[in-house]
Amino acid sequence: MTIGVPKEIKIGETRVSMTPSLCRRCVSLGARVLIEKRAGVVAGFTDAEYRAAGATLVGDPSRIWRAADLILKVKEPLPDEYSLLQDGQTIFTYLHLAAGPELAKVLLKKNILGIAYETVEGVDGSFPLLKPMSQIAGRLSIQIGAYFLQSQHGGSGVLLGGIPGTMPGHVVVVGAGNSGRHAVQMAVGMGARVSVLDLDTRRLESLDMEYRGRVVTLMSNPANIESEVADADLLIGAVLIPAAKAPIVVKAKTVARMRPGSVIVDIAIDQGGCIESIRPTSHEKPVYNEHGVIHYAVPNMPALVGRTATLGLTQATEPYLVMLVSRGVDRALAEHEGLHRGVNTRGGKITYPAVAKALGYA
Structure with missing residues (x-):
């Protein structure tokens, strides 16, 4: 061969x-x-x-x-x-x-x-070749989001971890699979307020037990998505249906309610993205502004490392x-x-x- x-x-x-x-x-x-x-x-x-x-x-x-x-x-x-x-x-x-x-x-x-x-697929039905890149993308999404939240990059100037006497930034993660879990891990580690939404109650229970109440876990439904996204400083789209086109779970009208200078990182962009206002970007031009919100959607995000x-x-x-x-x-x-x-x-x-x-x- x-x-x-x-x-x-x-x-x-x-x-x-x-x-x-x-x-x-x-x-x-x-x-x-x-x-x-x-x-x-x-x-x-x-x-x-x-x-x-x-x-x-x-x-x-x-x-x-x-x-x-x-x-x-x-x-x-x-x-x-x-x-x-x-x-x-x-x-x-x-x-x-x-x-x-x-x-x-x-x-x-x-x-x-x-x-x-x-x-x-692995013997347990997992996706072993997707897993490492999902883990990297999840972790990077928080680093990238924190970077573009900085004022000099057009962001709202929010420090995710905050300081004593101020509210930490609010990170909302939609999807609690491999990439979502690793985004949660990084966001918690930086001291942010973290909310995660998913359809699978087992995943939410697992995160609740792991972080002992430090993470807000919510069912992924339109009402919860609208209320959490509207308050997000950083929104992570991490919805994956293996091999299928990602479903749109965050509507453009919901994005329009986010505070100016907030940031979106859509990890699902390889499969079309799960946020209605998202479109693919590149490492040369990684972001664009729509509805006053910074959108990041680079399909080969792990290439940063x-x-x-x-x-x-x-x-x-x-x-x-x-x-x-x-x-x-x-x-x-x-x-x-x-x-x-x-x-x-x-x-x-x-x-x-x-x-x-x-x-x-x-």
């Missing part, structure tokens, strides 16, 4: 899909690894380290795409890469097809076997990549149900029900 690792081209992307140690393991299993020059430099991995691990360094990314049986990436292929995809090729990456209908069409036209990190994110991601993907290399793609998918659930496209068809439904193929 030939594995191709092109450099990520999404704006501000600093992660790489393979570390030198993972490269060494794949080579030891008989794989040929082609890595684009400087693909890992920003994440702290030099070309010399990859070469020592047995990789072949390639300057022209098109050579990698043409030669590889398996393309290993972090982010989904972008329009500039569509023409590089080879008919019948396998790609293993975050695909987020529910929010990418044009990419879906390309994958179907080229009969791409698309294995999406975000739908690979490229080394940590790369290590977290590759630790999670390694056992699945090893299966694909050692057993071959077809056998690995046949023998491992969780990996098989990662398949979103195959043979010109969308095979993951939630994706098919979101894109109108079901």
